[in-house]
Structures are given as structure tokens and as C-alpha cells.
Amino acid sequence: RIDGERLWASLMEMGRIGATPKGGVCRLAATDLDRQGRDLFVRWCEEAGCTVVVDRIGNIFARRPGRNPDAPAVMTGSHLDTQPTGGRFDGVYGVLAGLEVVRTLNDADYQTEAPIEIVVWTNEEGSRFSPAMVGSGIYAGVWDLSYGLERPDNNEPGKTLGGELAAIGYAGPEPVGGRPTKAYFEAHIEQGPILEDEEKVIGIVTGAQGQRWYEITVTGQEAHAGPTPMKKRRDALVASARMIDAVNRIGMANQPNACATVGFVRVSPNSRNTIPGQVFFTVDFRHPVDAVLTKMDEELRAACATFAAETGTEAEVKEFWYFPPTPFDADCVNAVREAAAQAQFPHMDIISGAGHDAVYMARVAPTGMIFVPCADGISHNEVEDAKPSDIAAGCEVLLHAMLRSANG
Amino acid sequence: RIDGERLWASLMEMGRIGATPKGGVCRLAATDLDRQGRDLFVRWCEEAGCTVVVDRIGNIFARRPGRNPDAPAVMTGSHLDTQPTGGRFDGVYGVLAGLEVVRTLNDADYQTEAPIEIVVWTNEEGSRFSPAMVGSGIYAGVWDLSYGLERPDNNEPGKTLGGELAAIGYAGPEPVGGRPTKAYFEAHIEQGPILEDEEKVIGIVTGAQGQRWYEITVTGQEAHAGPTPMKKRRDALVASARMIDAVNRIGMANQPNACATVGFVRVSPNSRNTIPGQVFFTVDFRHPVDAVLTKMDEELRAACATFAAETGTEAEVKEFWYFPPTPFDADCVNAVREAAAQAQFPHMDIISGAGHDAVYMARVAPTGMIFVPCADGISHNEVEDAKPSDIAAGCEVLLHAMLRSANG
Ligand SMILES: NC(=O)NCCC(=O)O
Ligand SMILES: NC(=O)NCCC(=O)O
Numbered sequence: 001r002i003d004g005e006r007l008w009a010s011l012m013e014m015g016r017i018g019a020t021p022k023g024g025v026c027r028l029a030a031t032d033l034d035r036q037g038r039d040l041f042v043r044w045c046e047e048a049g050c051t052v053v054v055d056r057i058g059n060i061f062a063r064r065p066g067r068n069p070d071a072p073a074v075m076t077g078s079h080l081d082t083q084p085t086g087g088r089f090d091g092v093y094g095v096l097a098g099l100e101v102v103r104t105l106n107d108a109d110y111q112t113e114a115p116i117e118i119v120v121w122t123n124e125e126g127s128r129f130s131p132a133m134v135g136s137g138i139y140a141g142v143w144d145l146s147y148g149l150e151r152p153d154n155n156e157p158g159k160t161l162g163g164e165l166a167a168i169g170y171a172g173p174e175p176v177g178g179r180p181t182k183a184y185f186e187a188h189i190e191q192g193p194i195l196e197d198e199e200k201v202i203g204i205v206t207g208a209q210g211q212r213w214y215e216i217t218v219t220g221q222e223a224h225a226g227p228t229p230m231k232k233r234r235d236a237l238v239a240s241a242r243m244i245d246a247v248n249r250i251g252m253a254n255q256p257n258a259c260a261t262v263g264f265v266r267v268s269p270n271s272r273n274t275i276p277g278q279v280f281f282t283v284d285f286r287h288p289v290d291a292v293l294t295k296m297d298e299e300l301r302a303a304c305a306t307f308a309a310e311t312g313t314e315a316e317v318k319e320f321w322y323f324p325p326t327p328f329d330a331d332c333v334n335a336v337r338e339a340a341a342q343a344q345f346p347h348m349d350i351i352s353g354a355g356h357d358a359v360y361m362a363r364v365a366p367t368g369m370i371f372v373p374c375a376d377g378i379s380h381n382e383v384e385d386a387k388p389s390d391i392a393a394g395c396e397v398l399l400h401a402m403l404r405s406a407n408g
Numbered sequence: 409r410i411d412g413e414r415l416w417a418s419l420m421e422m423g424r425i426g427a428t429p430k431g432g433v434c435r436l437a438a439t440d441l442d443r444q445g446r447d448l449f450v451r452w453c454e455e456a457g458c459t460v461v462v463d464r465i466g467n468i469f470a471r472r473p474g475r476n477p478d479a480p481a482v483m484t485g486s487h488l489d490t491q492p493t494g495g496r497f498d499g500v501y502g503v504l505a506g507l508e509v510v511r512t513l514n515d516a517d518y519q520t521e522a523p524i525e526i527v528v529w530t531n532e533e534g535s536r537f538s539p540a541m542v543g544s545g546i547y548a549g550v551w552d553l554s555y556g557l558e559r560p561d562n563n564e565p566g567k568t569l570g571g572e573l574a575a576i577g578y579a580g581p582e583p584v585g586g587r588p589t590k591a592y593f594e595a596h597i598e599q600g601p602i603l604e605d606e607e608k609v610i611g612i613v614t615g616a617q618g619q620r621w622y623e624i625t626v627t628g629q630e631a632h633a634g635p636t637p638m639k640k641r642r643d644a645l646v647a648s649a650r651m652i653d654a655v656n657r658i659g660m661a662n663q664p665n666a667c668a669t670v671g672f673v674r675v676s677p678n679s680r681n682t683i684p685g686q687v688f689f690t691v692d693f694r695h696p697v698d699a700v701l702t703k704m705d706e707e708l709r710a711a712c713a714t715f716a717a718e719t720g721t722e723a724e725v726k727e728f729w730y731f732p733p734t735p736f737d738a739d740c741v742n743a744v745r746e747a748a749a750q751a752q753f754p755h756m757d758i759i760s761g762a763g764h765d766a767v768y769m770a771r772v773a774p775t776g777m778i779f780v781p782c783a784d785g786i787s788h789n790e791v792e793d794a795k796p797s798d799i800a801a802g803c804e805v806l807l808h809a810m811l812r813s814a815n816g
Contacts, residue, residue: 084678085630085676085677127677127680127682130680191634191636192634192636193636209634221786222493223787224761224762224787225667225669226599226692227599227600227601227761227787230668237652237670238656241648241650241653241656242653244645245649248638251638259634259637259638261633261643261683262645263645263679263683263684264678264679265645265678267671269491269493271492271493271672271788272538272690273491273533273671273788274493275788276670277789284633353635354634354635377635377636377640380631380633381631382630
């Protein structure tokens with residue numbers, strides 16, 4: 001059995017790195033705080049007897065040998081980066097649950113047949129650098145390495161993921177990808193309200209919904225807010241405001257299950273008495289059924305065309321990122337379900353609303369995920385919280401699912 | 409007669425300081441570029457025999473003595489700061505037209521009865537620091553000095569107007585305000601399309617329309633863009649988008665003459681996959697009739713309340729700045745009209761759509777303004793342009809209006 005208190009203590013210790021006054025964590029990818037978190041993880045892994053390597057996109061792999069040193073590893077992990085208003089559990093839980101599995105095996109002096117690896121994926125959040133899941137995406141061959149290294153900082157022009165990884169000493173020497181992997185399991189907080197509403201402790205994640213992200217640039221004409229008659233304006237912000245409202249309405253019109261969000265906006269020149277000449281904003285569409293995502297895409301393009309025409313502006317709608325709804329591996333899902341049943345944790349099947357590194361790992365290895373509830377279903381918020389008993393339960397399920405796989 | 413080519417050459421030389429690739433100027437208040445512009449102006453004034461002083465909010469006064477050294481001065485000027493996407497004429501034209509008046513009087517070896525002063529007002533644009541017209545406002549007693557010194561940079565937390573003025577060496581020793589002033593004249597490009605549409609060269613500015621500026625903060629709840637159902641969201645950006653659209657509709661509903669603009673937006677945490685928890689934006693309302701501004705105020709508050717309720721967010725609507733429609737002094741307006749008529753420039757009466765330092769000077773001295781057309785009525789834009797002949801005509805009218813006042 002895993003040691004829930006030790007896991008909780010490690011989570012709280014990691015949560016101090018980037019801690020915010022409101023009780024959350026801001027540890028953006030490839031910042032010095034990210035380095036501090038990585039350093040702590042590496043030290044803990046080395047103390048637990050693992051050998052640690054870093055690949056060229058900064059993914060960290062900590063390996064505990066198996067009886068059969070050449071067998072493909074059973075891998076687990078997640079990410080240490082957070083949102084700007086992030087919490088103490090999103091990502092870090094999956095990483096430290098992996099560490100707790102290793103520590104538990106060490107305590108029991110237990111050797112698995114296959115090696116075990118704990119992985120920290122780079123820039124999972126997609127907040128400082130977009131899109132999300134960059135480290136695992138490159139690992140899985142979704143993009144080549146240069147795409148990852150060139151990702152620009154969304155707020156500070158001139159900075160790139162590659163440059164920032166080098167600056168914090170985590171642009172490693174290992175090639176990205178190709179580590180023989182028997183299975184990949186990832187533990188994570190649900191980040192939504194379903195498990196809590198249904199009073200379950202464990203979510204057996206059967207797959208993840210699809211996502212489409214867009215970058216939209218609306219161009220009008222800068223002019224003076226005072227002497228420029230309303231009728232002569234080509235206001236890029238008025239156009240964008242209508243498009244942002246439309247994104248929300250598209251989400252509402254495709255219920256149940258559709259999500260539609262504008263999270264990032266940059267107004268130019270952003271001066272109180274100048275009519276905005278350009279607005280850049282992003283759109284995040286999600287749905288478990290690909291055909292609905294396609295329909296939402298059409299609705300978005302139609303709305304943008306309408307509001308651009310109405311305001312005399314031009315809208316460039318660029319699809320920036322896409323992955324289809326992704327089912328996980330049946331054997332891995334079963335391993336999770338059986339581990340939950342055996343431990344008698346109340347559980348249910350669930351589809352992930354968030355993207356996770358597991359989504360990309362599913363392209364190169366049999367993959368499963370374990371969810372635990374979070375308070376009020378709130379994540380990407382400093383108030384993000386979870387119960388110690390649920391956190392322990394998810395780790396316990398992770399241990400047994402991994403053992404099944406590593407010895408099976 | 410003024411030397412139009414010399415004035416144009418000075419404008420072009422000043423326009424190199426902060427020149428942008430698109431042919432505009434970005435010389436934000438109290439930046440090092442602002443210092444360079446101020447230094448050049450001071451050098452030119454000293455070369456023209458003026459004595460120069462700087463007051464504690466950075467306003468610069470260059471004085472040419474009159475026959476009667478104790479007579480109240482006839483003052484002219486404007487500002488050297490620009491919008492982020494500013495042009496080569498907004499503000500700087502009024503300053504260098506004043507310099508051209510002095511140079512012309514020097515060439516003719518002409519001594520006026522009253523002294524002449526050219527003034528550069530600090531932070532007229534209200535873009536880097538808000539509100540607008542801060543230097544002239546403090547001069548006129550609208551705010552006390554500390555209000556001006558404490559104005560925060562709208563984009564860089566921690567910087568203040570006072571600190572930045574000190575850093576560029578323009579927090580002068582002179583007390584702010586109280587210089588005996590017989591009349592104040594300001595030449596400016598119109599910044600709107602009326603003179604061009606009417607094929608006039610000179611606008612006799614009879615007054616300025618009123619303005620109300622707001623700061624609106626909408627607070628919702630940050631949450632994950634993926635697993636958070638649409639119905640559970642409290643999206644501060646969706647609320648704000650509807651309010652921004654409403655601002656535009658309020659402007660349209662109060663035609664003719666109303667203007668309504670949202671120019672500045674800050675989204676928090678501004679992360680692509682986090683539902684925005686807070687949005688700050690500004691509103692700029694203008695109208696020549698105060699009662700209509702009051703009606704627009706009510707419409708704004710009602711719209712914000714509606715959309716906040718609809719989205720489960722809270723909206724704080726703070727009136728940030730206000731000045732009522734401001735008529736200029738009848739004698740000054742007549743001096744301008746007679747100077748234009750005498751020179752046989754096609755002219756018309758006009759109300760200023762923009763705020764100008766003249767609006768605050770009108771509270772402490774008889775004040776008038778002279779407008780010249782700008783290309784397509786476009787200002788606060790790098791393409792801002794004006795005809796050399798119009799620029800010269802405005803300066804000619806300024807010279808004669810000032811002479812009438814200085815000798816009358
Ligand atoms: N788990 C998580 O917050 N991932 C970020 C990628 C996404 O927005 O789905
Ligand atoms: N002239 C000018 O651009 N002034 C800025 C203040 C305003 O927005 O009216």
C-alpha cells in the first residue's frame with residue numbers, strides 16, 4: 001500500500017515552489033520556478049535510487065530497473081508546469097504519484113519484472129507557450145523537435161521554449177521519443193465536477209474529448225476615439241467582442257458536452273482613446289464527438305465572417321491545434337478498473353474534458369488514466385483543491401494498475 | 409508671414425524621434441524618447457532666444473520677452489507625447505507652430521507688447537498614463553500635484569508618471585500653475601473628417617465636446633476551459649464582450665454626435681485554456697451635450713448590470729474622468745476667426761471632438777483653438793498626415809491671433 005501522508009507531504013512541498021498568496025501555484029513552463037520544481041523532483045528520484053535522463057525538449061525520465069532490464073518499461077507521470085492561476089494538484093499529482101509508487105516499491109523491497117519510469121513532460125499547460133502537451137507531442141511524433149523549440153512565449157516577444165529550456169538547464173542531450181514502453185498510466189485530478197457530483201473516488205478514464213484551438217486576428221483601423229464618427233469606424237474590438245460572444249453561444253448551442261472558450265486576448269494599440277486597430281484572440285473548442293467539432297468549426301467561421309463584414313474589419317481564422325477524440329487502450333482501462341474494484345473505491349467510467357500527455361502517449365503506447373475528484377470541480381484556479389484520501393486512493397490504484405502491467 | 413518650409417522641416421525632424429516603420433511616431437509620455445523630443449524643443453527655443461523653465465509635473469515654458477516685461481503673456485503650445493500608434497502632427501504641431509511664431513517674430517525683429525510663451529504640456533495623450541491632459545489639468549487646478557505624480561503606467565506595474573519624469577530629468581523645480589496669462593491659443597490637427605469633407609483649411613474651434621471615461625472591472629471565476637460545463641461558468645470575458653458590444657450600441661443609439669469607444673482591455677489570467685476570471689476595460693464616451701452624456705452613463709450602467717447578471721459575474725463600473733462640454737472664450741474665438749478671414753483661408757466654426765490642453769487652460773485663461781485638416785480625418789494612427797500648405801495656414805492664423813492679443 002502506498003503512503004498517503006508521504007505523497008501529500010511531497011505535494012505540499014512542491015506546492016511551495018511558485019506558491020501564490022491565494023493558495024495556488026504559478027510555475028509557468030521553463031521559468032526559473034519550473035527549474036526549481038524539476039530540480040526537486042530529480043533529487044527525490046535520485047534519492048529513491050532512480051537514474052535520471054533529460055531529453056532535448058526537456059522531458060525528464062527517472063528509471064527504476066526491473067528484474068528484466070531489457071523489458072519495455074511501464075511508464076507513469078504528468079507535468080510540473082502550471083497555469084498562471086494554477087493549483088497544487090494539476091499535473092504535479094501525476095508526477096508525485098509516480099514517485100510514491102517507486103518509494104512504495106522500495107519500502108517493500110519489491111522488484112517488478114519490467115522497469116518502471118516516471119516522466120515529467122515539458123509545457124503541458126500550453127499557457128506560456130502554446131499549444132498544450134508539447135513535450136509529449138514531440139515524444140509521440142506529432143511534431144518535430146524544432147516546432148517545439150521554436151514555440152514563442154505568448155506574452156514576451158523574442159523568448160522561445162527552446163531558449164528558455166536552455167536557460168534553465170533543461171535542454172537535455174537525449175533524443176526525444178522511442179523509449180520502449182509497455183504501458184503508460186497517468187493519474188490526474190478530474191478538473192471537472194462529475195466525480196464529485198456522482199460521489200465517486202476514482203474515474204476510470206476511457207478516453208479524452210477532441211479539441212480544436214484557433215488563433216483569430218481581426219484587423220480594422222486605428223483612429224481617434226473622439227473625433228471619429230461611429231459610422232466611419234472599423235473597430236477591431238467591437239468585431240472581436242461579437243465574435244467572443246458568438247464563441248460562447250456556439251458552445252451553448254451544442255449541448256450537451258460542447259465547451260467553447262476564449263481565454264487569451266491581445267488588443268492593439270491598447271490605448272484608452274484609440275479605436276483598436278487589431279485584436280488577436282484564441283478559441284478553444286472541445287467535444288467528445290468529432291463531427292460536432294466540425295460543425296462548431298463551421299459555425300465559428302460563419303460568425304467571424306458575419307461580424308467582420310458588419311464592422312468593416314477583416315478576420316483571419318487560423319486553426320492552430322487539433323486532436324480528435326482519443327479512446328484509451330482497453331487493457332489499460334481494464335487494469336485501472338480492476339485495481340479500483342479490488343480496492344473497493346467507488347468508481348465510474350469518465351471521459352476526460354482536458355487534454356493530457358496521455359492523449360499523445362496513446363499514439364505510441366497502450367495508455368490509461370486515473371482521475372480523482374477535485375473540490376467543486378474547479379481547476380486552473382488558485383483555489384483548486386483535493387482531499388488527501390482521494391489523492392491517496394488514486395495513487396493506490398495507479399500502483400496496482402502498474403504492477404499488473406509490469407508483472408503481467 | 410511665417411516660414412512654412414521651416415515649420416515643416418522642424419516637424420519632420422521632431423518626427424524622427426520615435427519614428428515607426430509605418431511612418432508614424434511612438435513617443436509615449438515620460439519615456440526616453442519623450443526626453444529626446446523635449447531636449448530638442450528646449451535647444452530650439454534657447455537658440456531662438458527664449459528662456460526655458462520646467463515645472464514639477466514636467467510642463468515646459470519657453471518665454472520670449474515683450475516690450476512690457478510684466479504684462480501677462482500670450483501663451484501657445486500643445487504636447488510632444490504621442491499615442492503608441494501615433495502620427496507626426498498630433499500635439500507636436502501646436503508646439504512647433506508656437507516655435508515658428510517666435511522664429512518669425514525674431515526674423516522680423518518684432519517686439520510684441522506682451523511676452524509670448526510656448527508651452528509643452530506633460531502627458532496629454534492619456535495613453536501610457538491616464539487620464540489625458542494631466543499636465544494642463546494640474547496647471548489649471550483640476551487635480552493636485554500628487555494626483556499627477558502618482559498616475560500609474562497602464563502597462564508596467566510599479567512605474568508612475570512622477571518617477572518616470574524624474575528618470576528623464578523633467579521633474580522640474582517650478583511650481584505648477586499661476587503664470588499670468590492674457591490668452592492661450594492652441595493649433596492642432598482636427599483629428600476628424602469635417603474640415604476635409606467641407607473643403608476648409610481652418611477650423612475656428614468654438615469649444616470641445618464633453619467626455620466621460622470609465623474603468624470597468626468584471627469578476628467571474630477562473631476555471632478549466634475543458635472540463636468545466638458551459639452552464640457552470642462565470643466567464644468574465646463573455647460578460648465583458650457583451651458590455652463592449654453594448655458600449656458600441658450606446659454610441660450608435662445616441663446619434664448624431666455621440667462617440668463611444670473601448671480602447672483598452674486587460675484579461676486575467678489571459679491563458680488560452682483558462683476561463684477568464686477577471687477583465688478590466690475602459691470606456692470613453694463623448695458628446696457635445698452634457699445631458700446626452702448623462703443618458704449614456706445610465707445606459708452603460710444598465711447594460712453592465714444586465715450582462716453581469718446574465719453571466720453570473722460582478723461588474724464594478726467606476727467613472728474615472730469627466731469634463732463637461734467646454735465653450736472657448738468669445739474674444740479668442742473671434743481673434744482666430746478674424747485672422748483666418750484676413751488671410752482669406754476658407755474656414756468654418758467647429759467643435760473639437762478630442763480633448764486638448766486648451767480645454768483645461770480655458771478654466772484659467774481666455775482660450776481659443778485653431779484646427780487644420782488631416783488626411784481622411786485619421787489620427788491616433790501611424791498614417792496620420794497633413795498638407796504642408798494647411799500646416800502653414802494654421803500657423804499663420806496662430807501668429808495673427810497671437811499678435812492681436814499680445815498688442816491689443
Ligand atoms: N490538464 C490540463 O490542464 N491540460 C492542459 C491542456 C488542456 O487545456 O486540456
Ligand atoms: N488630441 C488628443 O489626441 N488628445 C487626447 C485626449 C483625447 O482623447 O481627447
